[in-house]
Amino acid sequence: MSVADTASRPRLRDSVIVQADGGTLLFLCLAERTVKRFACDEFVKDVVVLLDGTRTIDEIGALACAGAADAGRRVAEVVRILEHERLLSGVAAPEREFRLLGVARAEFYDRQLRLFQDFCDVGWSPETSGAALQRRLGEATAVICGVGGLGGWVALALAGAGVGRIRVCDFDRVEVSNLHRQVLFRMADVGAPKADAAAARLREVNPFIEAEAVELRIGGAADLAGVVKGADIVINAADLPTPNDVAGWVSEACWPDIPHIMGTGYAYHIGVLGTSIIPGRTACWSCVRAETFADHGRDGMETLVGKRDQAGAMGALSGLVGNILAWEAIRILAGLPAALGDRWSEVDFWPLEIHSRAVPQRPGCPTCGARRPGGA
Numbered sequence: 561m562s563v564a565d566t567a568s569r570p571r572l573r574d575s576v577i578v579q580a581d582g583g584t585l586l587f588l589c590l591a592e593r594t595v596k597r598f599a600c601d602e603f604v605k606d607v608v609v610l611l612d613g614t615r616t617i618d619e620i621g622a623l624a625c626a627g628a629a630d631a632g633r634r635v636a637e638v639v640r641i642l643e644h645e646r647l648l649s650g651v652a653a654p655e656r657e658f659r660l661l662g663v664a665r666a667e668f669y670d671r672q673l674r675l676f677q678d679f680c681d682v683g684w685s686p687e688t689s690g691a692a693l694q695r696r697l698g699e700a701t702a703v704i705c706g707v708g709g710l711g712g713w714v715a716l717a718l719a720g721a722g723v724g725r726i727r728v729c730d731f732d733r734v735e736v737s738n739l740h741r742q743v744l745f746r747m748a749d750v751g752a753p754k755a756d757a758a759a760a761r762l763r764e765v766n767p768f769i770e771a772e773a774v775e776l777r778i779g780g781a782a783d784l785a786g787v788v789k790g791a792d793i794v795i796n797a798a799d800l801p802t803p804n805d806v807a808g809w810v811s812e813a814c815w816p817d818i819p820h821i822m823g824t825g826y827a828y829h830i831g832v833l834g835t836s837i838i839p840g841r842t843a844c845w846s847c848v849r850a851e852t853f854a855d856h857g858r859d860g861m862e863t864l865v866g867k868r869d870q871a872g873a874m875g876a877l878s879g880l881v882g883n884i885l886a887w888e889a890i891r892i893l894a895g896l897p898a899a900l901g902d903r904w905s906e907v908d909f910w911p912l913e914i915h916s917r918a919v920p921q922r923p924g925c926p927t928c929g930a931r932r933p934g935g936a
């Protein structure tokens with residue numbers, strides 16, 4: 561139903577502030593940091609302050625233009641313009657929609673639901689209610705391979721956001737040298753399996769989710785068949801034996817059914833953001849490797865001095881990378897457009913700049929070149 565329908569109760573988006581400058585109305589859209597200006601008269605000003613979702617168009621007309629025969633039509637015209645400019649919300653009473661999730665969940669996720677509502681209102685989702693996006697997260701299963709410096713932050717963010725089932729996979733045990741950056745662990749966890757300690761912490765963070773620990777050293781794609789089964793998304797944040805080796809195994813295990821995000825690294829002052837592999841929609845891992853292989857070496861090269869086991873890292877920086885990967889996972893699970901597919905991005909923390917380059921699908925790629933039926 562259109563917001564401009566006279567039976568509806570139009571409401572301005574919560575992220576929109578309205579200011580009057582003489583005969584001009586300024587709509588400040590906080591979410592997009594844009595300003596929209598419209599010439600107006602006193603009638604329009606009166607209408608705008610009544611757009612709070614509690615009144616029908618006829619009721620607004622009666623208040624703003626008492627006695628005028630065409631008041632409803634004039635209000636509907638204002639509402640139609642605001643709707644066209646995406647300044648109105650798709651729901652008149654968001655809190656009522658949120659409570660459909662249950663009172664406890666509505667309270668727990670309140671601020672996130674308001675953010676999701678704005679995603680819907682601005683048109684990023686085909687849904688009209690932010691509660692629908694929350695419901696999608698609650699019904700989703702995420703697998704995180706490796707819950708160290710990157711994966712721990714990913715898991716924490718997904719748990720807080722309400723991803724319903726989170727499976728964490730790691731073979732390692734918590735060490736003292738992990739604690740400054742691996743956000744899930746405390747001193748009391750030292751010596752415990754990381755997967756167990758992580759799952760326990762996630763349950764504490766959000767009582768509305770399930771967290772499952774899988775203690776596993778990944779040695780090939782076959783090891784992951786059971787781990788990724790039933791997943792809606794897999795985030796690779798494991799780096800042993802090498803980030804690219806384990807990423808290749810994760811991708812092989814996920815293809816062609818499960819979207820996966822490659823957290824291939826943070827060390828020193830560079831973090832890699834993604835990439836996202838969405839079967840049927842983006843370039844595959846083989847295409848990504850073909851594009852980036854020359855960054856790291858060529859066939860026939862001999863490594864004289866290799867990467868050290870203990871690379872420099874900091875919690876603030878691993879958190880930045882991990883949380884960007886989590887944001888990407890939330891977008892995909894909520895049905896919002898992914899941001900990190902078909903590109904290779906690295907953030908340089910010193911100038912605080914993100915450098916991206918396109919990763920095209922290779923013509924005739926044996927993996928992603930043959931698009932699946934129904935693929936976008």
Ligand SMILES: [Zn+2]
Nearest residue numbers: 844847925928
């Ligand atoms: Zn490909």
